[in-house]
Amino acid sequence: MSEETKVKIVHASLSAAIMVSVLIVAMTIGAELMPVFKSWLKASFGHHWTGKSVLSFISYIVFFVLALILPLGGHSAKIATHLWVLFWTSIASSLAIFLFFVYEAFLK
Amino acid sequence: MSQLFRLLLYGHVIFGVLGMSAFYLVTLGLFKKQSWTGFLKVFSALGTLFFTTSWLAGGYYYTKYYGGSVKPKIIGGAYPWAHAIIMEAKEHVFLMLPFLAFAVTLSIFLMSAKFAEDAKLKKAVTFLALTVFVLATLIAASGIIISGAVKK
Numbered sequence: 001m002s003e004e005t006k007v008k009i010v011h012a013s014l015s016a017a018i019m020v021s022v023l024i025v026a027m028t029i030g031a032e033l034m035p036v037f038k039s040w041l042k043a044s045f046g047h048h049w050t051g052k053s054v055l056s057f058i059s060y061i062v063f064f065v066l067a068l069i070l071p072l073g074g075h076s077a078k079i080a081t082h083l084w085v086l087f088w089t090s091i092a093s094s095l096a097i098f099l100f101f102v103y104e105a106f107l108k
Numbered sequence: 109m110s111q112l113f114r115l116l117l118y119g120h121v122i123f124g125v126l127g128m129s130a131f132y133l134v135t136l137g138l139f140k141k142q143s144w145t146g147f148l149k150v151f152s153a154l155g156t157l158f159f160t161t162s163w164l165a166g167g168y169y170y171t172k173y174y175g176g177s178v179k180p181k182i183i184g185g186a187y188p189w190a191h192a193i194i195m196e197a198k199e200h201v202f203l204m205l206p207f208l209a210f211a212v213t214l215s216i217f218l219m220s221a222k223f224a225e226d227a228k229l230k231k232a233v234t235f236l237a238l239t240v241f242v243l244a245t246l247i248a249a250s251g252i253i254i255s256g257a258v259k260k
Contacts, residue, residue: 006218017211021204028200047171049199053163056203079219083211083232090208090239098197105192 007076012067014082019063020056021086021093027052029100113173120166121251123158128244130155131209134216135241138234145220152213152237159244160206170199182257190257198250205243212237 031038031048041051109117130151137148182191215233223230 001218010215010218013211013214017204017207020207024200024203047175049167050171052200052203053167056207060207076222079215080226080228080232083215083229083236086208086211087232087236087239090204090236090243093204094197094201094243097200098193101193101196104196105189 003076007079008068010079011082012064014079014086015067016060016063018086018089020060021089023059024052024056025093025096027055028097032100032104109173109177113169116165116169120162120169123162123165124244124248124251127155127158127162127209128241128248130158131237131241131244134212135234135237138230138237143220143223148216148220152209152216155240156206156209156213159209163202163206166202178258182254185257187257190254194250194253198247198254201243202247205240205247208236208240208243212240
C-alpha cells in the first residue's frame, strides 16, 4: 500500500469519527428536545437508541467513503492536526451530552 | 431476569472491561520512548473488537430488558438521577467509543512506521488512545453507579 493511500485512509477514518461524534450529540439532544424525532427513531428502528446506533454506523460509512473520494486535505503533515481535532471533539461531545442531561434532570 | 439477559449483561461488562484494559496497555505502550508496534497493533485491534462486542451485548440488553424492568426501579428508587443523568449520558457517550477506538487502531496500523521520526504524530495518537481509555473508565464507573441504584 502506498504512503498516500495510507494517509487517505487514516484521514477518512478521523474525519468520519469527527462527523459521527457531532452527529451523536445532535441526535441525542435533538431526540430529547423534539419528541417527533424520538418517536420516529422508535417507530423506524424499534428503539430510539437502536436508531441512533444504526444511523451513527451508516453515517460513519458514508463520511468515510466521501472523505476517501473527495480531494480533501489527505496530507501526511495534517494527520496529527486531525487527531487533535478528534481528541477535542470527543471530549466536547461527551461533556455536552453529560451536561445536557444534568440540565434536563435538575435545571429544566 | 432470564439466562439470556444475564449472559448479555455479563458479556457487556466483561468485554467493556477487556476493551478498557486493552486501551490502557496501548496508551502505556505509546507513552514509551520506543513503542513495540506489534504490541500496539494487537491490543488496539482487540480493544476495538471488545468495545464493539460490549456495544452489541449491552445494546440488546438495554433495548429489550433495561427499559421495562430496571429503569422503573431506579426512577422509583432513592437515586432517580442515576438513570436521568448517568445512564442517559453513558448510553450515548458509549455510541462514540468504537469509532474512536477504530480511529486509533487505523492510525497505529497505517502510521506507526512514522512514530519514531514524527513525535507530534505519536503524541496525538497517544492522547486519543488515552481519551478512549478515560471514557471507557468513566463508562465502567457509570455502570457501577447504575447497578448500585437498582438495589436501593
